[in-house]
Amino acid sequence: MAAVTELSFLLFALINYIHAQEQIIIRQKGHPYTFFLPENTNSCLISRSVGEEKLVLWNTSDLWSNSSSVPEHLKQRLDSDVDTSSYTILNLTHSDSGPYREECWTEGNVTHDNNITITVCTTLTHGIAISARLGEPVDLPCEGAADNLDVQWLKQDSRYEQETWSRVFGDNTTSVMDNDRGRYQVVTNTSALRVSNVTTTDFTEYNCLVMNQQQCVSSYSVELILHYKMIYRSVEETAVLPCTITDSTDEQPPRWSKRISGQELHNQTDPSVDQNYSLVFSSLMLNHSGWYSCKASRIEQHYLLAVCPKFGPPAVELFSEGEEVTLRCRDWGKGGDHDWFIKSNRTEGRIFSVRSDQRMSRVSWYDNGSLVISNISVGDAGEYWCVVYDYDYQCVSTERTVLVWL
Template sequence: MAAVTELSFLLFALINNIHAEERIIIQKERGSYTFKLPKNTNSCLISRSVGEEKLVLWNTSDLWSNSSSVPKHLKKRLVSRVKTSSYTIRRLNHSDSGRYQEECWTEGNVTHENNITITVCTSIGWSARGITARLGETVDVPCWGAADNLDIQWLKQDLKYEQETWSRVFGDNMTSVMDNVRGRYQVVTNTSALRVSNVTATDFTGYNCLVMHQQQCVSSYPEELRLQSETTYHSVGETAVLPCTITDSTDEQPPRWMKFIIFLKSTFGFLLTWTLCSHVFVSE
């Protein structure tokens, strides 16, 4: 009975941890961020966590009254658009960085809740080129702006959301919190590059290296890890054998072959096709 109770507690903690996954939005200093709230709600609160304290920033049903909870320095930078239920903070600065929560009610019931972390960086770089790798290889994703500054944070793009959203690769300098059961992610000491071992299909996405100074983001350097393509040529009627390099599949999660076709517009127009063997993750 005790074992069952302990197992239930662990499952409960795991589920809560999944739902508490941190979503990070990167914004440039002096830029803006817009909270897009659902329509047809009676009232929405936007709050921000400061340490263990939750500070209510504003209530959409009482935004501009004299008794409004909106801080004065924020009220001057806040723009509301009632028709689209959107609220924009302009002229972002480092003090706007932090964890935010959206909560909306309809007829007394909570109908919307969203948690994000906004990180404001002094500058945001652009990826000059993508890093390519084959499945199963080990590759270093560079942090171009790190130099000898080892105070960095690595983020991985979360493709579940329409907006460009990131999640932490590491909870601290030693422990990865994403897809790191086998310790596949490590930071190279001398270069601050992110070393990805035994590359799988889920690793082909965007990464972001944040250079930090006293908990503030100095610069953001995004990079993309891409699959290195291999082309094979055959004549019509021949038999082609395509290798699948995935070695860690299981009967429950076998590899799956996918074919991609793109029509490229040119003077004559032609089709580009390629085939990829990758894992397919099925959620319950």
């Protein structure tokens, strides 16, 4: 029985490996696709499979042979550049979708062997970026999906220089991207891709192909990015920005940089990078405000650090349970942007950003500088800051209000 179980596991792993090795190229109808073959080879062959038939598109030993099996309508759309070892199919049609193979030989030995699948879609759309937090679920939308059409989800494969994709699902129910088969699911009503328990390997681009009888109607790509974190501090305080996207398989250590200036921060003394690759500020100054990015592999983790002068006495607002309270940021128009931060009594002194951290359904943040808390309760008591930035994200002003329970 144990042997059967082990055999089943190995078979599943092999199927996963085969799916993971498949390269899928997505191109729009009417656009070209170019095969780039390695140089310094004796001969190369590019072929396409149509059912049981194998069509030879190019044979570098005998270009445009009269005995070629390529249909005349396709041969008229083939172009080659021997100097760059590139071969192009012009004006792609839906009929060009399918599996292709590149093979090259040097002195009788196979030196290049590559299988790809070209998918030609009527339309290609680059969608919005969706942010998510590590360990939490997220739904990636599929624009253009309808009840009577099939949907295929793809995940961008970063192993290759050109844009390639791998299948998220081998069929409608089995995920081939993770061993537990459960972290990726398609939402029935919307065709969205639900990723549960997000990990660092999930932060890449995804593509939803809307199919109609094996023909790609539309391609809609969505990028999954790590949700940025906002941090508020006063001058002379300390701050630590963790880099939690590191992986033991990364060849290079994470690199810190500051947006706007593009300054590399890995070797700086203030701030410094500790043994855990966290960015450490020992005594904050006003010019430390700004966007910071930790980059490892192809993933970036972003922070917006707001460093403001030490604030004066706060305003005091009294409230009773069930009321609606509106806090106003008087200086919101002096800068390019502003944010609200909360330190409620139930967060043990920690400060949270309304925009990037809080998920209180009763708190609303508006562009006119107001913060509205509806159906207020004793748990909402605490300190509230409005921070105003200039266009370089330097702190222009800060206002503090203390909510006191009656």
